[in-house]
Amino acid sequence: MIVIATIRDVAKLAGVSVSTVSRYLNKSGYVNVETERSIKAAIEKLDYAPNQVARGLAGKKTNTIALILPDISNLFFSDLARAVEDVAATYGYTVILGNSDDRADKEKRYIETLKKKYIDGFIFASQTFGPEEAEMLTKLGIPFVCLDRAPSEENASVVRTKNIEGASMAVQHLLDIGCRKIAHIYGPQHLITGRDRLIGYEKSVHAMEWFTPSLLEEGDFRIRGGISATERLMQRHPDIDGIFAGNDLMAIGALKALSRMGIKAGEEVAICGYDGIQTAEITSPELTTIAQPLYEMGALISRLLIKKIEGTLEKDLTYELDVKLLARGSTLDFSPRAKA
């Protein structure tokens, strides 16, 4: 077992007081150039590194943030988590991971246990995060930022994409390639992503002569929900030739459902998703999608949190990032004649 040097050891070796070493370490207050040199030498010699736990107790800062998301094994969130951790590490922060399964009780438990650990701040990518918890954190004085959804009208920093606009892009693309009857599988309506993408779809199609509300079907943002929604849609309207799914997982479900029904996804029925998860590239046909800049979103949100923690964030804002159409086989292979 190795003996780890403390600030006292450094002070002794450098022939100064502990306070001076601390001041040097934190660059708070003046330190003479000479003494600075000897402190530096002592630190080097002893291979000293400040004990973060002691620092945490004394200074109430741990350089640790928590990322609370529904499920890290969900493709969307693992991409995001990667970005969050990258940026956090760059700024010298450590990331604690919490899976909430979108359950308020689990989420609260994380808040409870992590406040006792003096976590510096929270990122919520969870859907359950609401006003109650936001207030709890505010009272405790713990900074937080949110993905997609603001917990209340108050000022909180939020990062999301232009969902309405993105949905319109999806529909427009389907129209452009020649679709004449486009359905939408929408996500849960208690989520802003579910709602806004539905709004974008409706805006784009409500004036079309072929539009009817029965072209709408509810999904759950998961593959399974996409499958059953597609089945119901195709049964109701066998002449559907385009489907815009509220996210990629449901679009993958649509792909699956169609192929089970013996319909050529992509050729006979074009499909477009939303998110731009990596997996959209491994389906066949590959999935056309409205790509969110996942990495940027994660990077931005963790940068915002760190700024809040360090008190350098001017003011809370909602950031709506641009999305991008990635046209791939599931729409590019479309040839209306294939069906007729």
Add this chain to the structure above:
Amino acid sequence: MIVIATIRDVAKLAGVSVSTVSRYLNKSGYVNVETERSIKAAIEKLDYAPNQVARGLAGKKTNTIALILPDISNLFFSDLARAVEDVAATYGYTVILGNSDDRADKEKRYIETLKKKYIDGFIFASQTFGPEEAEMLTKLGIPFVCLDRAPSEENASVVRTKNIEGASMAVQHLLDIGCRKIAHIYGPQHLITGRDRLIGYEKSVHAMEWFTPSLLEEGDFRIRGGISATERLMQRHPDIDGIFAGNDLMAIGALKALSRMGIKAGEEVAICGYDGIQTAEITSPELTTIAQPLYEMGALISRLLIKKIEGTLEKDLTYELDVKLLARGSTLDFSPRAKA
């Protein structure tokens, strides 16, 4: 801002000393039933919860473990991380996430910064973790456990699956469905998973008359590597009718490559992967794979670490879990005649 109660507040309210409260909290030493009651009442009234940072400093235990893996956005590791976090939370531990990109320098940096935070232990799912780092941790007295690979001959706890056996199962399955010329895309040979699965393949085929070493091709455990390996293989041996890929990502690459070449994956060339990641179900045809019990692996490894931390692990062992063949479209659709 809320005022948080400390152990002193509890002691005062209960009319006892801080030591007694501490003893009650940690169930160390005797506490009279009466005083226990009043302490309990005080805790309830003040909504007291011990400060973990202070506890960490005084007792050198933080109830926090670190999970170091190559990349959380890799499907394999996100599934695993979920299990690790679940189990850790159950035992009252918090999980810190670190992405190493399989780079020794990043890995060491995590060790450096986390030891200063009094992390209780490490799980390494990273491939770079070697003897040097293992020694470093041993010297520091920090417990660790490893996925797949032991860092040295010394006693370390390791969790992996029966790779050789699993590979043989894959080959046997391909033979069973009628394949007569089976290639193997092997993973990096500095990884035990890459090596052992190759051994399993060779064991099963070396006596076959059709076997030739040119049925082997190297991959990198990623989709891209699977694609190019498959291209090279099919060029060399257009009559290959079965491919066993060393992991699912490369198998997905094989699927992609074949479809680009106009070959019907599944029907003309059967494909089997290894891992059992969730994504294997969303390809088309769905991917047959040798499934590792990912969740169990994650659960076991984190349970092992916690036992080591708490000193209740009898001895270090290497656990080799069973795998299971999940036969799906990529082999079940096989019909040799399709090609002829």
Add this chain to the structure above:
DNA sequence: CTGAAAGCGCTTACAG
């Protein structure tokens, strides 16, 4: 520019 002192909120022997 520097040091002594108090404090962060616990735990751990050690007396009693």
Add this chain to the structure above:
DNA sequence: CTGAAAGCGCTTACAG
């Protein structure tokens, strides 16, 4: 069974 004291390794005013 219980309490006083020292200590964990820092930071933060406050004097000088």
